[in-house]
Amino acid sequence: MGEEITTAKEAADNASVLAFGRLLGAANRLEYLLGRAIEEACGITHLMFEVLLILGRADDSGMPMGDISRAQVLTTGGVTRLIDRMEAAGLVERVANPGDRRGRLVRLTAAGEAKVVEAARVHLANIERYFVEPLPVEHRRQFADDLRILSRSARDSVGRLR
Amino acid sequence: MGEEITTAKEAADNASVLAFGRLLGAANRLEYLLGRAIEEACGITHLMFEVLLILGRADDSGMPMGDISRAQVLTTGGVTRLIDRMEAAGLVERVANPGDRRGRLVRLTAAGEAKVVEAARVHLANIERYFVEPLPVEHRRQFADDLRILSRSARDSVGRLR
DNA sequence: TGGAAATATCTGATTAGTCAGATACTGTTT
């Protein structure tokens, strides 16, 4: 990684810059495709699905919103508004937290439980579809390239993190 | 992947659901950390940096905005506005496209050239820093876990894509 | 060649996030 960069072309062609760009590109495309599919089939966004999964993992009594904020890359203000929408949609409810009255706990409603099961099935089916059958043509080649580079890059990074 | 999902807990604990969640989580944290660093050091967003790199790779005469839209996951409307801001910041300019008068070409200005070189250096230094020295503590453990799973998942996916 | 369909970009209205500051409670520390 020692080569000095002095022109835009050198910046754009640098191996590490490229690899990280590909990694993020692949992840974004994946998130876009899978998120779009859930949205169309189930009427909830990808982020709502992630929150439903987090709550599914949580204790039945619920979870403070701060925990959700830390689990996702989202500010506490963003979580407040996301939970507002999910509550309006009947997927979650806020209940009193006897141990700390500064905020309430969020937990799944029955409708939320049903929705996360439905969305997870759709999600799994799409993972199967995209990775066994061909991707949409306009994504396929790009994706395969990205994932090959991503795999190498991630493996190297894991090594260095130990 | 044949297990039937019937409860929120099963959905949340499913191996594929988890792996994809981790993969996207790792990429989002990475994008957030590296993007934030470029933003603070160079005053441009991560998305602007990506566009500068794309233009650095392009022909000197410039590139139509539709190509940028397709390279990133961004609508054409979004690209129009992103380029508006970058043009206002003096990083790029729109020039006439003699071959197709429906739209103009976008190309780097001298300031844009300088900025992409500066940002790429910062970016490389941060990649070095994050993956050789410890990550910020609040991200480190999560990140290492994510990347291990990501690596496995990506390798499998590449295999299936052939 | 004339016109329909496709393409490139732009724009108004809307949505969902950020940030920073307000409010309400908790926990410590004298």
Added chain:
DNA sequence: AAACAGTATCTGACTAATCAGATATTTCCA
């Protein structure tokens, strides 16, 4: 137990994306 720092959430103002519809130009084919 009074004060003060810390934590959890909410909110107003703002930003940057989306979508859908408008406009200009190009391409294709009958």
